[in-house]
Amino acid sequence: MPHDRDPTLTDDELDTWSAFATVLEWLPPALDAPLAAGFELTHFEYGLLYALADAPERTLRLSVLADYANSSLTRLSRAVSRLEARGWVRREPDPSDGRSTLAVLTLEGLTRFDDATPAHLATLQQVIFDPLTKAQQRQLTQISRRIATAIRQQPGWQPTANAPAPGRAGESSA
Amino acid sequence: MPHDRDPTLTDDELDTWSAFATVLEWLPPALDAPLAAGFELTHFEYGLLYALADAPERTLRLSVLADYANSSLTRLSRAVSRLEARGWVRREPDPSDGRSTLAVLTLEGLTRFDDATPAHLATLQQVIFDPLTKAQQRQLTQISRRIATAIRQQPGWQPTANAPAPGRAGESSA
DNA sequence: CGCATTTACTTGCTCAGTCAAGTTAAAGCT
DNA sequence: AGCTTTAACTTGACTGAGCAAGTAAATGCG
Numbered sequence: 001m002p003h004d005r006d007p008t009l010t011d012d013e014l015d016t017w018s019a020f021a022t023v024l025e026w027l028p029p030a031l032d033a034p035l036a037a038g039f040e041l042t043h044f045e046y047g048l049l050y051a052l053a054d055a056p057e058r059t060l061r062l063s064v065l066a067d068y069a070n071s072s073l074t075r076l077s078r079a080v081s082r083l084e085a086r087g088w089v090r091r092e093p094d095p096s097d098g099r100s101t102l103a104v105l106t107l108e109g110l111t112r113f114d115d116a117t118p119a120h121l122a123t124l125q126q127v128i129f130d131p132l133t134k135a136q137q138r139q140l141t142q143i144s145r146r147i148a149t150a151i152r153q154q155p156g157w158q159p160t161a162n163a164p165a166p167g168r169a170g171e172s173s174a
Numbered sequence: 175m176p177h178d179r180d181p182t183l184t185d186d187e188l189d190t191w192s193a194f195a196t197v198l199e200w201l202p203p204a205l206d207a208p209l210a211a212g213f214e215l216t217h218f219e220y221g222l223l224y225a226l227a228d229a230p231e232r233t234l235r236l237s238v239l240a241d242y243a244n245s246s247l248t249r250l251s252r253a254v255s256r257l258e259a260r261g262w263v264r265r266e267p268d269p270s271d272g273r274s275t276l277a278v279l280t281l282e283g284l285t286r287f288d289d290a291t292p293a294h295l296a297t298l299q300q301v302i303f304d305p306l307t308k309a310q311q312r313q314l315t316q317i318s319r320r321i322a323t324a325i326r327q328q329p330g331w332q333p334t335a336n337a338p339a340p341g342r343a344g345e346s347s348a
Numbered sequence: 349c350g351c352a353t354t355t356a357c358t359t360g361c362t363c364a365g366t367c368a369a370g371t372t373a374a375a376g377c378t
Numbered sequence: 379a380g381c382t383t384t385a386a387c388t389t390g391a392c393t394g395a396g397c398a399a400g401t402a403a404a405t406g407c408g
Contacts, residue, residue: 007292013303016311019318020302023325025244027198030325042364063386070199075365077388082364099373099386118181127328128194129187131320137190139313144193146305151197151204154301216394237356249395251358256394273356273403 027127034123039116040086044069045079046120049088049113052105059104061094088112201301208297213290214260218243219253220294223262223287226279233278235268262286 009017031043041049051068052058060068066076080103083089088109094100105113129137183191205217215223225242226232234242240250254277257263262283268274279287303311 007295009295009298012311012315013298016315016318017298017302019315019322022244022322023318024198024201026322026325030328033328044364061386070196072366073387074367074389078364081388094386097374097386101387121181121183123328124183124187124191127321127324128191131324132317136313136317136320137186139310140317141186141190141193143306143310143314143317144190144197146310147301148193148196148200150301150305151200154204154207154297218394235356246396247357248359248397252394255358268356271356271404275357 030127031120031123034119035116038119039112041112041116043120044071044075045083046113046116048076048079048083048103049105049109049116052089052103053110053113055105057104058110059092059102061100062103063100065103083109204301205294205297208293209290212293213286215286215290217294218245218249219257220287220290222250222253222257222277223279223283223290226263226277227284227287229279231278232284233266233276235274236277237274239277257283 028043035041035043035046039046047069048065051065052060062076062080063073065071065080066073069076071079080089080091084091088106090104090106092102092104094102132140202217209215209217209220213220221243222239225239226234236250236254237247239245239254240247243250245253254263254265258265262280264278264280266276266278268276306314
């Protein structure tokens with residue numbers, strides 16, 4: 001298996017990584033800035049509103065929402081609290097499971113989402129789709145999928161939750 | 175100018191964005207985790223050591239280092255303080271300009287960098303280069319450059335520093 | 349040469365995110 | 379039915395980053 005080669009990057013690889021790393025560093029703030037400036041939303045929070053706006057009854061269980069948002073439950077819980085404080089989301093107990101909590105998008109939240117959407121889509125067009133050819137766009141899809149798959153296969157990869165490293169389950173002291 | 179089209183994503187665009195957004199969310203932690211676990215370094219801090227290790231005298235002015243690292247001066251200043259506290263970097267006054275500060279990589283810092291490098295390169299291979307074909311790698315370089323360029327052209331883009339929005343310079347009250 | 353400006357940082361405040369440790373509810377086992 | 383596990387969050391302590399304001403040195407210019 002030709003896996004762990006010489007631990008060096010070729011010149012080509014270095015070019016690739018340096019360009020890509022710059023995007024990794026700059027793109028998140030570039031996506032956040034317009035939403036923050038105009039709508040008091042981070043890109044992450046916008047993503048939550050997006051998921052809820054699309055969901056039946058504009059309602060999702062927190063754990064499902066965390067999954068959609070590629071987020072830890074902790075991060076989600078705090079984000080929902082912020083959105084709740086602004087009146088854009090409401091928490092409700094899940095009637096079918098007392099452990100779960102439902103997040104419901106309020107009308108104000110939906111309005112805010114609708115207001116923010118054009119600006120956000122414009123940003124995406126400007127920084128992602130306009131600068132790429134159709135072919136490059138397709139390439140980016142494939143490349144992203146492959147990288148995402150590789151990340152999921154990393155040693156200690158936790159899909160989204162804070163899996164408490166099960167240790168050896170069922171090995172109680174007895 | 176066919177610029178601000180209908181504010182919607184096509185299905186293709188949605189596919190692209192959803193795949194790419196996942197990478198944007200997952201890759202940074204995937205790069206950080208091994209460095210943090212094994213070497214008490216974030217990926218960002220590793221980048222600083224990398225830049226210093228390559229520099230003449232293993233020394234760079236903070237502002238230059240900030241530039242290399244795509245970082246604000248604030249972020250850099252704090253990061254250097256952390257590395258200094260661990261004994262991996264030293265601050266020195268710049269003899270040629272009293273305002274500047276030099277960051278010098280210590281021997282311990284260099285050692286730490288050398289120790290961490292193989293693990294980090296292995297991570298890069300695993301999550302970026304192994305999963306891509308040579309062609310895709312070239313495509314990623316081009317795509318990244320184009321996106322980075324587009325970001326730089328965004329309305330309020332600050333290259334790296336915290337440019338205090340000059341307003342109208344030279345327009346004092348007088 | 350003296351004073352206003354600009355440059356190069358540094359630091360206080362605040363906020364978002366993580367990890368670890370709780371809490372409450374459902375499931376599983378016997 | 380009772381007791382241990384597991385699941386679904388929530389919260390406290392801590393860390394890293396951003397913005398705004400502050401400091402100190404150099405520069406510009408009249």
